[in-house]
Amino acid sequence: MSDLEYHVPVLRDAVLGALRPAPGERAIDLTLGGGGHARAMGERLGPQGTLIGLDQDPDAIEQAARTLAGLECKVLVVRCNFAQFDGGLRSLGIASPAEEPGGGVDVMLADLGVSSHQLDTSSRGFSFSQDGPLDMRMSKEGPDALALILDTTPHELARILREGGEVPNAMRIALALKTEAAAGRLQRTSQLAALCERLMPPRHKGKGKKIHPATTVFQALRIAVNQELEVLDTLLERAKQWMRPGGRLGIISFHSLEDRRVKQAFKKMEGYCICPPKLPICCCGWTSFGESASKRPIVASDKELEENPRARSAKLRVFRFL
CATH class of the missing domain: 1.10.150.170 (Putative methyltransferase TM0872, insert domain)
Structure with a gap:
């Protein structure tokens, strides 16, 4: 099965344009799936770069290994839920920037959607358009x-x-x-x-x-x-501790419950002073980690929607760290 058959990566060009993976950087795809996004980022990292992929689905891990074969960059794959991404990084000997110089990652991406492969595999029980057991477990x-x-x-x-x-x-x-x-x-x-x-x-x-x-x-x-909202909240809380200076975090959501959480978390990381206006200096401990790349989420173009109708609900939000 080809990567295209397994899962067409949504907003692929937008992800590359907004996250800008560069030669020598360390990038992590928290939701590896068929490896489409990871492959696209890996091609930008060059021989000195490192690509890390996480997924809790053993089928995805198997497919991604084939998709990522032949990349020049170093490729590391770990099976785990993205809520445990910090444990996955530590298992590879990678610490956070605060713990070790050179630790952390430059680029982090999470695609929160169910893959085309999972939807189209009746035995996984994700789709009402196909008969299968009432399962719905991603792992x-x-x-x-x-x-x-x-x-x-x-x-x-x-x-x-x-x-x-x-x-x-x-x-x-x-x-x-x-x-x-x-x-x-x-x-x-x-x-x-x-x-x-x-x-x-x-x-x-x-x-x-x-x-x-x-x-x-x-x-x-x-x-x-799959406790998807709880897992997302955990990611949004921990991500900032693992981003290098100038790092970029991108999250693709597919419904309002997810997008609202991402938007609110990014706004919180932007930070804002809550001191009374009359105070001459800030006393609230305001800290900004960076800024959102844009006020509105990035959505699929008409051309992409023609080629991949499942991208119609996808929204990409990107946060750029100081």
């Missing part, structure tokens, strides 16, 4: 989506649906999911999709386009199964 470890439905209370499940997918009538949907799962009638993605169609009307999204009723339910369950 193939831990409780799957069916276990989540069975083991959570109706109120907790309703909260997951409401916060992770803005699902209308979340409690009604949660009770229905619990009932069907307990009766053994919710083993497959097709069963969940059919249940959503019975319970929820299709939603409209401009120009008469309909959104399948299962879209937001699948999203909410996937986010919960």
Whole structure:
């Protein structure tokens, strides 16, 4: 399977333009996937540069090894969730800049989307358009989506649906999911999709386009199964400790819950004085780590959308460190 077949990297040119990986630098792709973004960055690093790739999916690690073959730069790959990226770096003998001169990284990228390979592999259970087990685990470890439905209370499940997918009538949907799962009638993605169609009307999204009723339910369950928002919060809190002076952090998000967190975290890292205006000097301990590359996120061009419709929801935000 080629990288193109595995996963088409979204916003590839925008990533290169905004993160500007340069010869001799150290770059890390926290969500390696098929290796498309990593390959593009690695080609800019040259023989003195280092490319590090992390992913929790063993399928992705296997594919990326093939995609990254032949690069001039040093290539290091670690299997772990990107929330543990600091542990992954330490396992390679890399410390943070504060701990060791020359430590840390110049470029850091995280693509928060589900890969095309994961969506198109029915056995992974990510897509309502294909029949497969109700799984949705990115790492193939831990409780799957069916276990989540069975083991959570109706109120907790309703909260997951409401916060992770803005699902209308979340409690009604949660009770229905619990009932069907307990009766053994919710083993497959097709069963969940059919249940959503019975319970929820299709939603409209401009120009008469309909959104399948299962879209937001699948999203909410996937986010919960993989603890995606908690993992993102951990990354956003720890990233600044690992960036070298002048470093660039890029995050590609695919829905408002992620993008809002990234935007707020970047604004916090920009820093701002909260002292009363009448004070002659700052006393609040204000510190700025750098600035966002732009006020608005970078989105796919019309040309890219024609070639890769899955890029339509992608938003890239970049933070440049001092």
